[in-house]
Amino acid sequence: MPFSERVLLPNLRKVTPVKRMYPPWTTITEASQIIREGGIVAIPTETVYGLAANALNALAVAKIFAAKERPTFDPLIVHIASASNLPEAAESIPENAWILAEKFMPGPLTLVLPKRKKIPDLVTSSLPTVGIRVPDHPIAREIIREAGVPLAAPSANLFQRVSPTTALHVAEQLGERIDGIVDGGQSRIGLESTIIAFPEGKNPLLLRPGAITLEMLRETIGDIDVNMSSSEPGKALPAPGMVDKHYQPATPLYYGAVPETATLPPKTLHLAFGKISEDERFTKTLNLSADGNLLEATANLYSFIRKLDRLGGDLIVVDPVPENGIGMAVNDRLKRASLKYFPEPNATERR
Ligand code: AMP
Ligand code: MG
Numbered sequence: 001m002p003f004s005e006r007v008l009l010p011n012l013r014k015v016t017p018v019k020r021m022y023p024p025w026t027t028i029t030e031a032s033q034i035i036r037e038g039g040i041v042a043i044p045t046e047t048v049y050g051l052a053a054n055a056l057n058a059l060a061v062a063k064i065f066a067a068k069e070r071p072t073f074d075p076l077i078v079h080i081a082s083a084s085n086l087p088e089a090a091e092s093i094p095e096n097a098w099i100l101a102e103k104f105m106p107g108p109l110t111l112v113l114p115k116r117k118k119i120p121d122l123v124t125s126s127l128p129t130v131g132i133r134v135p136d137h138p139i140a141r142e143i144i145r146e147a148g149v150p151l152a153a154p155s156a157n158l159f160q161r162v163s164p165t166t167a168l169h170v171a172e173q174l175g176e177r178i179d180g181i182v183d184g185g186q187s188r189i190g191l192e193s194t195i196i197a198f199p200e201g202k203n204p205l206l207l208r209p210g211a212i213t214l215e216m217l218r219e220t221i222g223d224i225d226v227n228m229s230s231s232e233p234g235k236a237l238p239a240p241g242m243v244d245k246h247y248q249p250a251t252p253l254y255y256g257a258v259p260e261t262a263t264l265p266p267k268t269l270h271l272a273f274g275k276i277s278e279d280e281r282f283t284k285t286l287n288l289s290a291d292g293n294l295l296e297a298t299a300n301l302y303s304f305i306r307k308l309d310r311l312g313g314d315l316i317v318v319d320p321v322p323e324n325g326i327g328m329a330v331n332d333r334l335k336r337a338s339l340k341y342f343p344e345p346n347a348t349e350r351r
Contacts, residue, residue: 023171026180028139032146034179040064042156042170043143044184045135047108047193047210048163048302049170050079050153051178052143055089058120061152065122067177070159075125076152077110077193078132081144089132089150091116094198096221103220106136108189108211112197123152133193139184155192160245162309162337165190165302190299191329196224209329211298246336247302249309253316255338263345265314271304273297273319284311288319294327301330305337315343 026034031041031052038060040053051068053060055078065072078089083105086093090113093101097111115130124130135141144151155163156170156178164170167183175181194210196217203225206214218224251269258264270282274292279285286304288297308316318338321330 023167023175024178024180025167026182028142028182029146031180031182032143032148035060035143035147035149035151038063039179040067041143041180041182042164042167042174042178043140043151043153043182044167044187045079045137045140045153046188047135047191048165048187049156049167050135050140050151051156051170051174052079052151052153054147055079055123055150055152056118056120057149058122061120061122064152064154067174068154068157068159070154072122073125074154074159075127075131076123076154077195078119078123078130079135079140079144079151079153080132081134081141082106083134085150086111086113086132089116089119089130090114096204097198099221100196100217101134104212104216106134106141108136108191108193109133110193110195110208112195112207119150129197131195137184137188139182143182160248162247162249162302162305163192165299169303169306186299186303188299190301190303191326191333194329209326209332211326211329213325214328215325247333248337249305249316251309251311251313251316252339252343253305253318253334253337254342255318255320255334256342257320258317259342262342264317265343265345267311267313267315269308269311269313269316271308271316271318273321276319282317283313284308288321294322294325294330297321298326298330301333 034041035054038057040063042049043052051064053064083101092114110131110133112129112131115124119130157163158173165187167181170181189211194212195208197205197207203223206224206226264281267283270285272285272287288300321327323331
C-alpha cells in the first residue's frame with residue numbers, strides 16, 4: 001500500500017509504522033509523476049516547504065489533511081505556475097488583486113479570490129473563495145509545470161507545529177507518511193506567505209502578515225484593513241478557546257517580557273535578537289540576528305526554534321523583535337507559538 005494511502009486509514013497513530021530505511025527523496029520528474037497519480041510530495045518553496053497534491057483531485061487532497069493531522073476547516077493554498085493562470089482557479093479577479101499580482105507574483109503573496117467550481121470544496125474548507133499563490137522557487141514552479149495541474153499545498157509539518165524550512169525538517173516529521181520529498185535547500189524567506197482577501201464593497205483585508213509587508217501593500221493599492229486574531233502573551237483572553245495555537249515547538253515557548261520577579265526553570269533556552277550580553281541564566285542562547293537584521297532573523301526563526309527544541313529544555317524564552325516591516329509577521333508567529341502567561345515555577349511541561 002502506498003505510504004500516503006496508509007494515512008487515510010482511521011486511527012492513524014495506531015497503525016504500526018513501517019520503518020523506511022531513508023526518507024523518500026524524490027527528483028522533480030518523480031515528484032511531478034507522483035502528483036499526477038494522486039500522491040503527495042513535499043516540495044521546496046521560498047517561504048517554507050509545502051506538502052503538495054493535485055488541487056483538482058479531492059482524494060489526493062484528503063491525503064494532505066490526513067498526513068498533517070490537519071482539521072478540514074483549515075483551507076489550503078493553491079499554487080500555480082504564473083499569475084496569468086489566475087483565471088483558471090479564480091472565478092473573478094478584482095482590479096486591486098491584478099495590480100498586486102503584477103507587482104508581487106511570483107512571490108510570497110497569497111490572494112484570496114472567488115473560487116471556480118472545479119476547485120474541490122475540501123481545498124477551501126467549503127469557503128466560496130480560494131487562496132492562490134505563485135511560488136518564487138524554480139523547483140516548485142517546474143513541478144507545477146511538469147505535473148500540469150495546480151497544487152494544493154499547506155506547510156509540510158504536523159498541524160500546529162513549526163513550519164519546515166529544510167527538506168530534513170520535513171523528513172523528521174512526515175518522512176513516514178508521504179510519497180516523496182524534493183530537496184531544494186533552505187527556504188530563502190523562511191516564513192509563510194502574506195495573505196490578502198478582497199471582500200466586496202470593503203477595503204482589502206490582510207489575513208496573515210508575511211514578507212510582502214503591510215507597508216508594501218498599502219503603497220501599491222492604498223487602504224487595507226487588518227484582521228489578526230492572535231491573543232497577546234501575558235494578557236487575559238477575551239473568551240476561553242480563543243487561543244491561536246500554532247507554530248508550536250514541543251518545549252514551552254514564552255514570547256514577551258519576562259516578569260522581573262519570575263524564577264526561570266533550570267534549563268531555560270534563549271532565542272535572542274540583536275546585540276546581547278552573556279546571561280548565565282540561560283543554558284543555551286541562539287541569536288536570530290546579532291546585527292538586528294530582520295530578514296536574517298526571519299530566515300533563521302523556524303530552524304533555530306527547532307534546534308533549541310531538540311535540546312529538551314524546560315522553557316524557550318524569546319527576545320522582542322521590532323514590529324516594523326517583516327517584523328510584524330515574525331511577531332504574529334511568535335505570539336501564536338507563545339504560552340499566554342509566564343509559567344509558574346515547576347509548571348513547564350513539554351507539549
Ligand atoms: P498553510 O499553508 O499551512 O500556511 O495554511 C494556509 C492558510 O491560508 C490557512 O490556514 C488559512 O489561514 C489561509 N487560507 C487559505 N485559503 C483561504 C481562504 N479561501 N480564505 C481565507 N484564508 C485562507
Ligand atoms: Mg501551516
